[in-house]
Structure formats: structure tokens, C-alpha cells
Amino acid sequence: MSSYATFRLGNFEFGQIRNEVDPEVLAVFTDDMLERHTESASDYYPWWRDEYPTDAESSEADHPVAVVRLAGPGPVIAARLDLMGITATEVKALLEESISSLGRRYEDNLAVGGNEYFAQYVRNTVEVASSLTVSQWQEKVCDLDAAEWSKRPFAPGSAGWMLDLIEYWEWRHVLRLLLTVWPEEQVVLDLTDLNDGGWIDDTLADSLASGALAFLRSTASAHTPIVVLTEGRTDAEFIKSALDVLYPDLQDLITFLDYEVRPEGGAGALARSVKAFAAAGIANRVVALFDNDAAARDAMRSLDIDGLPKNIVVCRYPDTELASNYPTLGPPTAAALSGHIEHANVNGLAGSIELYLGTDVLTQEDGALAPVQWRSFIQSLRAYQGEIIGKERVHKLFRLKVENYASSGGFDEAAWHGLRSILDVIISAFLDRALPEQLCEHGGRSEARIRVRQI
Structure with missing residues (x-):
């Protein structure tokens, strides 16, 4: 029957x-x-x-x-x-x-x-x-x-x-x-x-x-999760934590590269991984997610992005309002031997994962945001590469924030805004891409026989 x-x-x-x-x-x-x-x-x-x-x-x-x-x-x-x-x-x-x-x-x-x-x-x-x-x-x-x-x-x-x-x-x-x-x-x-x-x-x-x-x-493999490649282990850890908090219903459909398999980090290593995935003909949908800094921009120049297979998307962390006017520590001067603080737009120059973890973890004991320190000058871009001062402290505070969320169930939307913007880049990476092999799948086993009835 x-x-x-x-x-x-x-x-x-x-x-x-x-x-x-x-x-x-x-x-x-x-x-x-x-x-x-x-x-x-x-x-x-x-x-x-x-x-x-x-x-x-x-x-x-x-x-x-x-x-x-x-x-x-x-x-x-x-x-x-x-x-x-x-x-x-x-x-x-x-x-x-x-x-x-x-x-x-x-x-x-x-x-x-x-x-x-x-x-x-x-x-x-x-x-x-x-x-x-x-x-x-x-x-x-x-x-x-x-x-x-x-x-x-x-x-x-x-x-x-x-x-x-x-x-x-x-x-x-x-x-x-x-x-x-x-x-x-x-x-x-x-x-x-x-x-x-x-x-x-x-x-x-x-x-x-x-x-x-x-x-x-x-x-x-067409039904496997989207694979996200990041520049390093910490990026993957923090974005994965945000996924569990912000989009728990989607966490089984997004996975992050195991850095025990690829221990080398950095923008250059990520660019090499993208080339390797493309050359190997990996069938999974892959999102290669670079930092929003000068080193990432330099590394991405080595990629033929338009020539990559349709199942590989290369993108950067998005620009943020916070980074558009952020405190930076400049070089020493005669008036300021330890350097001086100036606000600058650090999008595309110093947008590492730390800048997306929330002002609650970026704020120092004196009430000021942990500044970006300008480091190496990248000649090909004619731009400086910047990095947050006190990264270890910022990482520790973010891990505590994740733990407190899990134990208390409290949620402050503003404190997760930066990480949500990164996750939205991942989630939307393939929305405008209808892969040819997927267009042919609509005649599958579970064919619809539509008969409408109002409940």
C-alpha cells in the first residue's frame, strides 16, 4: 500500500x-x-x-x-x-x-x-x-x-x-x-x-x-559543504566561532581547512593553495578568503582570478566603517620619540581578522582602541602593511567573549558586526553563480508532481 x-x-x-x-x-x-x-x-x-x-x-x-x-x-x-x-x-x-x-x-x-x-x-x-x-x-x-x-x-x-x-x-x-x-x-x-x-x-x-x-x-561532492580557505589558523578559528554563534543553522554546510594539513600560513601560502586546488580540479565549492590588508592585495596579484574554475571564489574581508577612521601608530619624530597616533583609513592596508572581532575586544584598558602599527613597505603597491598592536591580548579577549556567549546566552549584535560581514561574504559567494552541471540536475529522482490544496 x-x-x-x-x-x-x-x-x-x-x-x-x-x-x-x-x-x-x-x-x-x-x-x-x-x-x-x-x-x-x-x-x-x-x-x-x-x-x-x-x-x-x-x-x-x-x-x-x-x-x-x-x-x-x-x-x-x-x-x-x-x-x-x-x-x-x-x-x-x-x-x-x-x-x-x-x-x-x-x-x-x-x-x-x-x-x-x-x-x-x-x-x-x-x-x-x-x-x-x-x-x-x-x-x-x-x-x-x-x-x-x-x-x-x-x-x-x-x-x-x-x-x-x-x-x-x-x-x-x-x-x-x-x-x-x-x-x-x-x-x-x-x-x-x-x-x-x-x-x-x-x-x-x-x-x-x-x-x-x-x-x-x-x-x-556537489553536496559537500563550501570549503573556506583562510590565511591562517586563527582566522579559521574565529570565523568558525562566529558561524556557530550567528548562523548555527548553516554550520553543517560550511567547513574550514584543517591547518594540521596545511600548517603554513599567510597571504602567499593561501594564494599557492588556490592555485593547487584549481590545478587539481577540486570539485568542491571553495571560498579563498584573504585579509583586507596590503600583503593580501600583493599576494592576490599572482592569481588569475577570472581564469579560475567557477567553483573557486577569491575574495577579501570587506571594508568596514570602523577601519575607515582607525588609530594608527606612525614612526617616531623629534616631538614624539615613541611614535605618534594618527587616525587613517586602514581598509586594504591593515584589515586582518583582529579588526573584525568587535570594539569590545579591541578596546584597551585606557579606553582607546588598540592601534595599528605600520610595518613593512610593499614597493609593488607603494603601500604600508599594518598590524594591530597586542594581538595576543585581543585574541584572548575574543575567546573569552565566545565562552561567555556560550555560557550566558547573551548577545550584543554590534559586538559581532564585523564577523557577520565576513560570514555574509562567504554565504553570498555563490549566489550569482549557476554552475552548468547544477543546471542539469533539476531532473533528479525526487521529481515534483504539483497538486495544490489550501490547508
């Missing part, structure tokens, strides 16, 4: 998956998104009153239902799909291709004879498809009325007709496209019927999502 998992987004149920959910779909969620509780059948099934219209009939047939479902906020699910390589850019490109191919297919039918009803339908389809844009598709679907789903065949340009364009896409691509229409809605994969039908091993239910992701990682 068949059982079905049901996909829901907000107030709409968009379709079902028969008997078994593919790991690609389960991995969209995380284990902590699993919800299990018991409801009465009369509350759980929307058709209950139609089947048992009287209170007596309903009461006699009523029974408990073990509800099993995975549910997560739309923005989190969208971010997870983005990091899996299924981005808004990609699904919009797929939609454009679906519209174009439909138009071409029906244009071929214009010359075919037939009854007038069919001929008019073909003409209407070609007319709508020839001018339809992605934004128009989104606007029309946004006004979806589930009741019209029974009115087949759909009139060209109707919401049902629009959704037919993405039928048989792989479910994750359908979901990502629908999340461009309803980005804030809750995403639910209801597994209750599969559980009732014995399709879910109850001993593994709590790890459905992580088990699915582990399976995908072992079989296809």
Missing part, C-alpha cells in the same frame, strides 16, 4: 512524494527541525468532517495520530538551499528555460491541424509564453487560489498553468523557486503517512536529516 510525504509552504500544500523521500530532500532540513507529537485524527485530517459528518460518527472513528514532520522557517531553508548550490539565480534561470522550451514546443504545433478549441489553446499558450517573465510568473503564483486546481486544462497565464511549468522539476528546485514568492513562510515536509505506512525506521527518525546529508556527502 502506498504512503505519501506531503510538502507544505505556508497555507498551501504543494504536492506529495510517494513511499520514500530522497536524501536530497531530507538534507534540506536539520535534525532539530524534526517535530513529533500526537493529534486526534479529527484534528489532523482536513477531510475528516466530509467522511464523518456527524459528531457521533466522528467520535466513534476518531483515533490518535502520531504526527512526524520536518519544519523550518523559509529564510533558513532558502539559505540552506543556497549553500547546497540551489540558488535563486539558478532556479530563475531554469524557469526562463522552461518558459522558452514551452513556447518553442507550442510554436511547432501552430502549423498542425486540429479542432478550433485546440488551435486556440495553442495560440494562447504561445502568446503568453512569448512575453512571460520570471517576475510576472512570481506575481501570478502569489495570487494562487487552490480551488482553481480542479479546473483543467488550465487557461494559459493562470496560476495553475504557471505551476505546471515547473512540474517534474526536482523538489528542491521547486521549493527554492516558491521561496522567492513566499520567502517568509514556514516550510513543512509532513512524514506522518510514511511513518504510519512503515516507510520510516523509527530508530533513525531523529537523524533523518543528518543521515541524509551524510549519505550525500559520501556519494557526491
